[in-house]
Amino acid sequence: MKVLKFGGTSVGSSKNINNVIDILENYSKKDTITCVVSAVGGITDKLLLAGKQAQNKDQQYIDTFNLIKDIHFNIINELNLGDSSAIIAFVDDKLNALKSLLDGIFLINELSPKTSDKLVSFGELLSSYIIAETMKNRGISADSKNSQELIVTNSNFTKAEVKYDVTNKNIQDYFNSASQQITILPGFISKSKLGEQTTLGRGGSDFTAAIVAAALKVEQLEIWTDVSGMFTTNPKLVKQAYPIEKISYQEAMELSHFGAKVLYPPTVQPVLDLNIPIHIKNTLDPEAAGTVISNDDAPVNGSVVKGISNIGNIALITLQGSGMIGIPGFSKRLFETLSQEKINVILITQASSEHSICLGIDESDADLAKTAIDATFENEIQLHKIDPIIVEKGLSIIALVGDNMKNHQGISGKMFSALGKNNINIRAIAQGASEKNISTVIAEKDVKKALNTLHEQFFESKTKQLNVFITGVGNVGEKLVEQIKQQRKYLKENLKINLRVAGLSNSRKMIFDEDGIDLSNWKEQLESGEQASLDGFFEKTKSLNLRNSIFVDVTANKDVAFLYEKYLRQSIGVVACNKIACSSDYENYKLLKRLSLKYNAPYLFETNVGAGLPxxxxxxxxxxxxxxxxxxxxxxxxxxxxxxxxxxxxxxxxxxxxxxxxxxxxxxxxxxxxxxxxxxxxxxxxxxxxxxxxxxxxxxxxxxxxxxxxxxxxxxxxxxxxxxxxxxxxxxxxxxxxxxxxxxxxxxxxxxxxxxxxxxxxxxxxxxxxxxxxxxxxxxxxxxxxxxxxxxxxxxxxxxxxxxxxxxxxxxxxx
Structure with missing residues (x-):
């Protein structure tokens, strides 16, 4: 038997549902299949929204309900089922029950966790029924089974705990007697021992699949989503990111914790305990290799770093003061305070001097955390034993993950050096003795640059990307652009330099493209560009915040020359044929030299003397x-x-x-x-x-x-x-x-x-x-x-x- 799970995007449209059915039908030719499905993409959020609207006496809950209804009936119509009256009747009945529940919430002005679980269960019940009935309609040996009849939990609504002894027996008994080739199960939903509807919390559909896979002791659990596995880093921010072929359980959980949304760590526990591999696959590209998560891992391109992940919306809270040194109990009181407020701590770092403790928490909890901590340590703050709590917002955590990093020297050094060269300031560092994870806290605005910088350092074949911003594309500037266009391939193949022109400006117009301007028609693009301004060009270059950025001045303009200081302070290198800056007042000349060293931003001006002569x-x-x-x-x-x-x-x-x-x-x-x-x-x-x-x-x-x-x-x-x-x-x-x-x-x-x-x-x-x-x-x-x-x-x-x-x-x- 094989267990497959399909997420909300995979069943988010009739087209995708047909893809799922094709995959299941092919698999069923060799094995019996258990398929766990999520609600149709976006439906769970809409159900919660409708519930909130009803609770708040907002009549728009009816519009949201009608939208949910339309989505499901549109899918049924697009699946071309012929005689679909029975399916329509069932779905209509379920939707009427949903409408009655929402009306009740509206009347009593209350949405309890128990009612919320009942509300969101409609999503999976509807999607699993529609998929199973569609398969039966097409002559495929398939049937649906309500997971609420199999998975038994306690009454901890919205995040129920599974009673494995009863659950495993229910699953084994059912599948021992099931005759269909394919069984469709709704994910996420369950029932308590008292028969109350419960849900398994975040990642609940993955959890359902893992529970079933573990109970049946299958050889492998497959989780199908809309990406081709776990990537070396976020492919939306790093275009060079690629899927990881093999990864360990621990590495997968570390990456998932720090923002890799393909997998939610607690859901893999049942299969982890039995060493059942998890295969992440892409519904939209079934032939893609995907990622296998197991204890049999292998380095990615020989790199001991398996992935780079990040989690945003972080606030850093610092408790510090000389009165903490050598005094036991400060940490205990701090963490107890946060625990009582149900605030999760994401990152912890403490200096050996015991002078300070830094905590990373979700930014939405920052104000509550400060209020609670200030109250707990009010006496010490008044006596100046500790400082008032410091809260910094607008931060993100970047993490390097890899099981074998501990056996290799220099990983931290490479990481911090690469970030430092690109002027990415590190606010805090956390690294456990196991060295599976090296985490740093940086500004949210630097995340894209940091991910690209580290990916280039650890996963790319030592190709360095340069992002060039050229002001002045007259006679000399035009020749420079043409030379770059001509030599780009040579530079990449022979010098391992990926040179991109990310910005161009003349006295009238300017254009930008963070992925690199197409140099085959740059003149036409520039003609239709935005209004040029020197400060505007600087601000745009700064805001793009690309790694290894270089400002190239191909003018003889005094105003341009006096912007070099601003570029260098942003760690943007300067290349100039403009002689005005280097021949300006000696103190300004020395200042530019100092800034170049301080901010690790090259300042080169070979063409100031002798044009191209060295x-x-x-x-x-x-x-x-x-x-x-x-x-x-x-x-x-x-x-x-x-x-x-x-x-x-x-x-x-x-x-x-x-x-x-x-x-x-x-x-x-x-x-x-x-x-x-x-x-x-x-x-x-x-x-x-x-x-x-x-x-x-x-x-x-x-x-x-x-x-x-x-x-x-x-x-x-x-x-x-x-x-x-x-x-x-x-x-x-x-x-x-x-x-x-x-x-x-x-x-x-x-x-x-x-x-x-x-x-x-x-x-x-x-x-x-x-x-x-x-x-x-x-x-x-x-x-x-x-x-x-x-x-x-x-x-x-x-x-x-x-x-x-x-x-x-x-x-x-x-x-």
């Missing part, structure tokens, strides 16, 4: 290895190098500057480049990264622009000065040509002093043959005293700048 990374490695920079000589402006490499006595300076802008070498405002401010920022950043304290005003900036160009108010005015002052620029070229030199805009740093200026470079200098928009940097250090370390290559252009930003993102992924 200049800052190389400099950081020199400093980290103990070398000291003494001097830096560099051509750091790809745009200026492009300009002076193409400007001569046969061209116009205005035309070359325009060309540089059109090809993406200059900023939208070319004055930033040609005034030397951009280069001054770059040498300042290199000096700071070398360990020197400097500000922008400390950089000597010797301009080459004409007086009118320096004083121009707008970009258009500036371009007009270039035309008017052509002779000025031709004179600069002529002077260099006469000496056999090339014009290069050079940045220098020596002995704590820095300058930027246009220089005439002789033919024997390393800068002389620098072509196109290339940059070159020469680092003189203690180790490279005579021959400098030279880095040379393309220092401007959308593609190389985008690749530098991309490299910083990958660097974070590899960390």
């Amino acid at each position: 200049i800052i990374d190389t400099l950081n490695n020199l400093v980290a290895s103990g070398d000291k920079v003494t001097s830096i000589h560099a051509v750091l402006s790809g745009s200026l190098n492009f300009v002076f490499n193409n400007f001569n006595d046969t061209t116009k300076f205005y035309d070359i500057v325009k060309q540089a802008g059109a090809e993406g070498y200059t900023e939208p405002d070319p004055r930033i480049d040609l005034s030397g401010v951009d280069v001054a920022r770059k040498i300042l950043i290199l000096a700071r990264e070398s360990g020197f304290e400097m500000n922008l005003e400390d950089i000597e900036n010797i301009p080459f622009l004409s007086e009118a160009g320096l004083k121009s108010d707008t970009v258009d005015d500036f371009y007009e000065t270039l035309i008017a002052d052509e002779d000025h620029y031709q004179a600069l070229y002529a002077s260099a040509k006469a000496k056999g030199c090339q014009l290069k805009y050079v940045a220098q740093f020596n002995n704590g002093k820095a300058s930027v200026s246009l220089q005439e470079i002789p033919s024997d200098h390393p800068f002389y043959n620098l072509k196109g928009s290339d940059n070159i940097v020469m680092f003189y250090t203690n180790r490279y005293a005579n021959q400098p370390m030279i880095i040379k290559g393309a220092g401007a252009g959308a593609d190389v700048t985008a690749s530098g930003l991309f490299a910083d993102i990958i660097r974070i992924g590899n960390n």
Whole structure:
């Protein structure tokens, strides 16, 4: 014989009931079947609602009753039973009895636990009858049996205790004489020794199935639901979650206690005692493997952690004070107080100093608990032996579960490290000596991020997910998005980095998708996005609260740069080609560095200097290895190098500057480049990264622009000065040509002093043959005293700048 149980969702519609019948019919070809069914999905809640409405003299109980009636008759009609008059008559009779009961509750204005049990029993009685009669109507050997005639309990209404000696005998006697191939039993319901209708409490249908399976000593109990077993974690919050093939009884109960709703722990006790395996199966996908719960467990993908679960709506209550130390009885009084108020304690943690006790309880009980505890310890609080009770709400418990965690070092370390790296604050920790469960209390808002972070750590093939939010998708930003689109598959397969663009913004619109924006049509999506704002982009990035989030600034906007602090404080990494933040006041520069370390949020800005060239990374490695920079000589402006490499006595300076802008070498405002401010920022950043304290005003900036160009108010005015002052620029070229030199805009740093200026470079200098928009940097250090370390290559252009930003993102992924 096999015992199968189908939950409310499995029998929640005519379509699902047909699925159940198909499953039972296939099983019955090999075995006799006992099938326990729940009420039609949602009916138990509606019955309780109708009862409450009737008790409160709310006439809407009639509407709720009519809804219950319509649901059942709609199912009967959709099952296409032909002559269904007998079924309709039975159901109609039961519904009339239900209506009479509700009318009685309305008249006497009372809903006792005894009446409540009688009220909710209608759900299972109706569903089991309809399913059994449908099967008989189709010629299947089936019949229903009222579980109230088999399962005997005490009179503890709403959660009755089973009298196993009588119950087991009733079940065995009935099935020894039953001739049908399939028996349908209503779950959840029972009767007391006095013949009163009772129910088995939460998870009662599972309990019914377990009682029957244990009484008949079957080989396996199957529980059919709407998911394919117990998952590694909540699949609604973690898309990578997958079913656990095998799990132990203890692990299943731990996971169920902490929110895995597939199974309710007390219900498995009858089969656990007899070591009868439980198989969780999916009614909507019968071929899925599901989960087998037994004592014969196996690691999931070799992981000793079997699952990650959570329970929400937690309040943390803290009893603390110096007067508790060394004084016995505080714990006893605390737990007795909660017990008297029927408040369940979900988590307990106490420091070895005995200075405090923390308890996790359901948030709905928090106010009652505080009132009761304050009353119990009123004297000690007044004498300042203990502090007033502290209550924290809006919390959740995350639990790692696994039988074999105790035999493996480092599980707790991995757990806390992964949470810490994502700025998930831990309010309390509980771990028993058995180490089957490591529980932490965190903020409710961090649950999704925590579950995804821990699942990635313990169950995924070491693939790190990065969630990127990009502001500025103009020339460089567009190239970056296209590079990400092109390389996503490579990164996942070769570097184990799952890179997703979760947010995009330009100056007008912004879009977000926590599952990753489809990059095949991101421009069209952005056009129809919401109104863009810098603060709005930050708030949305913050509220999504995704693990390993990175904000990428592809602008030259001062307001964007001064938002970095807010991102870093939320443990959101920052990657920037915007030089304003790193060249701002020295204290702000150091603050961003400190915040990056404090909140474990990477702050990378390789493209601040040299676009895609590894200049800052190389400099950081020199400093980290103990070398000291003494001097830096560099051509750091790809745009200026492009300009002076193409400007001569046969061209116009205005035309070359325009060309540089059109090809993406200059900023939208070319004055930033040609005034030397951009280069001054770059040498300042290199000096700071070398360990020197400097500000922008400390950089000597010797301009080459004409007086009118320096004083121009707008970009258009500036371009007009270039035309008017052509002779000025031709004179600069002529002077260099006469000496056999090339014009290069050079940045220098020596002995704590820095300058930027246009220089005439002789033919024997390393800068002389620098072509196109290339940059070159020469680092003189203690180790490279005579021959400098030279880095040379393309220092401007959308593609190389985008690749530098991309490299910083990958660097974070590899960390």
